[in-house]
Amino acid sequence: HVLEEDLRAAISAQQFELHFQAQVDAAGHLVGAEALLRWRHPRDGLVMPGSFIPLAEETGLIVPIGNWVLEAACNQLRAWQARSEARHLTLAVNVSARQFYQEDFVDRVMSGISQAEIPPARLKIEITESLLLRDLLDARTKVGTLRDHGVRCAIDDFGTGYSSLSYLANLDVAELKIDRSFTSKLDGADNQKELAIVQAIASLGRRLGLEVCAEGVETYAQYEVLRAARCNLFQGYLFGKPVPVDDLMPALTDQA
Ligand code: G
Ligand code: G
Numbered sequence: 304h305v306l307e308e309d310l311r312a313a314i315s316a317q318q319f320e321l322h323f324q325a326q327v328d329a330a331g332h333l334v335g336a337e338a339l340l341r342w343r344h345p346r347d348g349l350v351m352p353g354s355f356i357p358l359a360e361e362t363g364l365i366v367p368i369g370n371w372v373l374e375a376a377c378n379q380l381r382a383w384q385a386r387s388e389a390r391h392l393t394l395a396v397n398v399s400a401r402q403f404y405q406e407d408f409v410d411r412v413m414s415g416i417s418q419a420e421i422p423p424a425r426l427k428i429e430i431t432e433s434l435l436l437r438d439l440l441d442a443r444t445k446v447g448t449l450r451d452h453g454v455r456c457a458i459d460d461f462g463t464g465y466s467s468l469s470y471l472a473n474l475d476v477a478e479l480k481i482d483r484s485f486t487s488k489l490d491g492a493d494n495q496k497e498l499a500i501v502q503a504i505a506s507l508g509r510r511l512g513l514e515v516c517a518e519g520v521e522t523y524a525q526y527e528v529l530r531a532a533r534c535n536l537f538q539g540y541l542f543g544k545p546v547p548v549d550d551l552m553p554a555l556t557d558q559a
């Protein structure tokens with residue numbers, strides 16, 4: 304059981320790290336990754352976000368933790384920029400409502416980018432539908448300002464929250480991430496509804512000029528269905544679990 308004081312200690316002891324899950328294109332080429340937070344606990348080993356993010360949100364500690372995530376992501380992008388084989392990779396970070404609605408959130412993002420001297424288009428911000436619901440006006444301003452600076456936002460777990468299609472008309476988001484609850488049923492016998500939903504999201508996204516990422520791709524059959532639906536990014540255990548950076552692109556670390 305995680306306590307607030309444990310979490311505070313973890314921040315000052317710098318016990319957080321990022322793992323990376325590959326994102327590939329329709330040809331199976333690595334095009335980017337999602338950064339996923341882990342807590343390297345001195346006694347309990349690797350602690351997953353489900354065990355501490357809720358408390359971090361409740362206590363507000365998600366703000367300093369999230370700021371660390373942003374900075375670490377920018378630093379990783381900086382390292383990739385120095386390698387010709389990795390220079391094209393994008394990195395997506397998850398952002399909690401509490402962090403996103405801080406007054407200085409956009410400034411934080413932009414100062415992380417400028418300190419790391421990375422192209423803003425390499426960083427993506429993942430937000431959820433429920434986050435948008437909290438203050439649509441502020442969200443719209445923040446998403447728009449980020450986009451003006453070249454930073455793209457993705458709607459995570461798309462289709463599972465209180466989806467309002469008007470978000471898509473009113474927010475300058477760049478990507479939809481189809482929730483894995485749809486993906487996981489695509490190769491089952493009774494897949495008609497999920498298939499229709501995925502095809503509709505993908506074609507809506509295309510018509511709106513958005514990227515469409517399918518999450519939770521575990522089988523080749525799912526990948527084929529999603530490619531046929533014309534999703535353009537794919538993420539899931541088929542391509543790799545979240546791993547430390549050195550395991551994301553082994554070819555990259557061999558040399559150096
Ligand atoms: O693999 P996984 O257990 O890592 O991730 C579980 C959930 O934790 C994800 O759905 C994601 O939304 C959340 N999460 C992962 N990393 C972060 C992070 O850096 N910040 C926030 N706010 N949430 C994260
Ligand atoms: O941010 P988001 O809620 O999408 O977090 C991704 C979560 O989904 C992480 O916990 C990650 O470990 C998990 N995940 C990623 N790919 C797969 C997959 O192919 N199958 C399953 N079951 N979970 C996955």
Ligand code: MN
Pocket residue numbers: 337397429459
């Ligand atoms: Mn995510």
Ligand code: NA
Pocket residue numbers: 459460480482483518
């Ligand atoms: Na998701």
